Amino acid sequence: MSTIYLIRHGQASAKSENYDCLSALGEEQSQLLAPHLKSCVGNLKIIVRGDMQRHLQTAAHFENLLETGSAEIRINPGWNEYDHQDILAAYNPQLRTPAGIKAYLEANKLTKKEFKSVFLDAMKQWLDGNSSTTYAESWIQFKARVLSSFEDIRLNGNGDIVVFTSGGPISLITSHLLGLPHEKFMNINWSLVNAGVTKILVNSKTGHCTLSSLNEHSIFDVESTRNRITYT
Incomplete structure (x- = not known):
């Protein structure tokens, strides 16, 4: 039996032009997660991360607690997030950049909460794939790339694997393991907390996977740290 831990990155810098960078709170979340994750992982064999900056930054706090050479470190862009800015731009060109989104909110007098419906409409268009709209991906x-990346580690034999990734890949793999239709993808994606842990058990002989836990974040869900729970 082996275990795969899928870790969502800490909070990104949603208010910055460079979204792909942890915010100060994201760094704090990652620091809180690291010792908790180390205590959960038994026979650590491999650490995998996408090549996005927020994956590297989140993983660094965990890796710094480990003895040098205690696990193989792999970088695989197959674990990267979908390009939400490209998806929004395909829906409405004005939404390509954070500055454009801000201007759109102001012009339409929308709150960030109300903007959620716009984002979900853009995601639905992408998921359905029925329009003539073209996407970078x-x-x-x-x-295909996320499931291929998952297959790369699924049959690695005995030993635990920790993967630092984003909400999209975690939601996709969860949907895949549960046999959910793609329409349910965003239901999971929208609920994932930053620095949350999803645990998958793998039968080393058959390769069969069982979703053991989804979006576990008990270290944040106590009075002293509950204000550090975020979803971006």
């Missing part, structure tokens, strides 16, 4: 392409 389609839903089908995204699905």
Whole structure:
């Protein structure tokens, strides 16, 4: 039996032009997660991370607690997030950049909460793939690369594997293991907390996977740290 831990990155810098960077709170979340994760992992064999900056930054706090050479470190862009800015731009060109989104909110007098419906409409268009809109990466392409990356580690034999990734890949793999239709993808994606842990058990002989826990974040869900729970 082996265990795969899928870790969502800490809070990104949603208010910055460079989204792909942990915010100060994201760094704090990652620091809190690291010792907790180390205590959970038994026979650590491999650490995998996407090549996005927020994956590296989140993983660094965990890796710093380990003895040098105690686990193989792999970088695989197959674990990267979907390009939400490209998806929004395909829906409405004005939404390509954070500055454009801000201007759109102001012009339409929308709150950030109300903008959620716009984002979900853009995601639905991407997921359905029924329009003539072209994307840098389609839903089908995204699905293929993430599941291929998951297959790369699924049959690694005995030993625990920790993967630092984003909400999209975690939601896709969860949907895949539960046999959910793609329409349910965003239901999971929208609920994942930053620095949350999803645990998958793998039968080393058959390769069969069982979703053991989803979005576990008990270290944040106590009075002293509950204000550090975020979803971006």
